[in-house]
Amino acid sequence: MVVSGYFSPLWSGCESQPQFWTKFQVWEWLQQVLDMHQMDTSNFPFQNFNVDGHQLCNLSHQDYVCAAGSVGSILFQRVTELKWGGAFSFELRQKISFTLHTPSHSDTWVHNAQQYKKRYLNSDRGLSQDLVWYSNCCKSKIYDPLNNSPGPSPTSIPSEKSTMQQYRCSYVKKHNQRGTHLWEFIRDILLNPERNPGLIKWEDRTEGVFRFLKSEAVAQLWGKKKNNSSMTYEKLSRAMRYYYKREILERVDGRRLVYKFGRNARGWRESEK
């Protein structure tokens, strides 16, 4: 990858570009992905991944499956996402940098590019946020780094527009809202007994029936997550009742503070863990 002259060192974040990882970073990443999927890392064949980032990127899907079984598919998918994301970030950074260092652009242009650069550098929220940010950037119609319009574009940079946009959509959909819904929040409390100081309890584990033990405490916790200090069980329960129609929850009548996961609730069964 060739870095242009006006490409500031500040802009090169290698951590999102697996091509440049060391072996150590590869293992760190493996650990991270396994953790993220709540998989047991003690039996994971790390030795099968005794490669640096460049080699990692050149492995085929088949290689991943041979090295790690079914988990390999996930790893392959992840690294592919990163490769695209890294390329995307690289291109975006380069184009903004180009704008900032080309005197022929109007003040407005330079100002906008500076704002974008500032926001980009201040962002520690990860790739998905970068993509949301990018999306807004394009919508503003002031600067569209992938469309070359109305902004400038170094001709040496290949356009990967369709791939990028496709990627952007799928990535944002899959990763931008994880764990933000109430029912997922409740489920996760249930699934993490070590972090659940008697707040909610399974009544029937296999049927997905559970009961609130400390209703107001759960509401407070939910409020904390949503940055809403005035959350109450009264209001939380209204949201829970809306889940009946969507079949995320099923009615359990006659029993106070008792709910049951419905057919549209995922990830609560023991077999799914």
Add this chain to the structure above:
DNA sequence: TATTGATTTCCTGATT
């Protein structure tokens, strides 16, 4: 900027 989905807020009335 408008739309939309997911709550949040409020409320009246019924149950436990």
Add this chain to the structure above:
DNA sequence: CAATCAGGAAATCAAT
């Protein structure tokens, strides 16, 4: 009586 449950209606908020 206090705490919950049931929903309708409207407001809010964030992602798109």
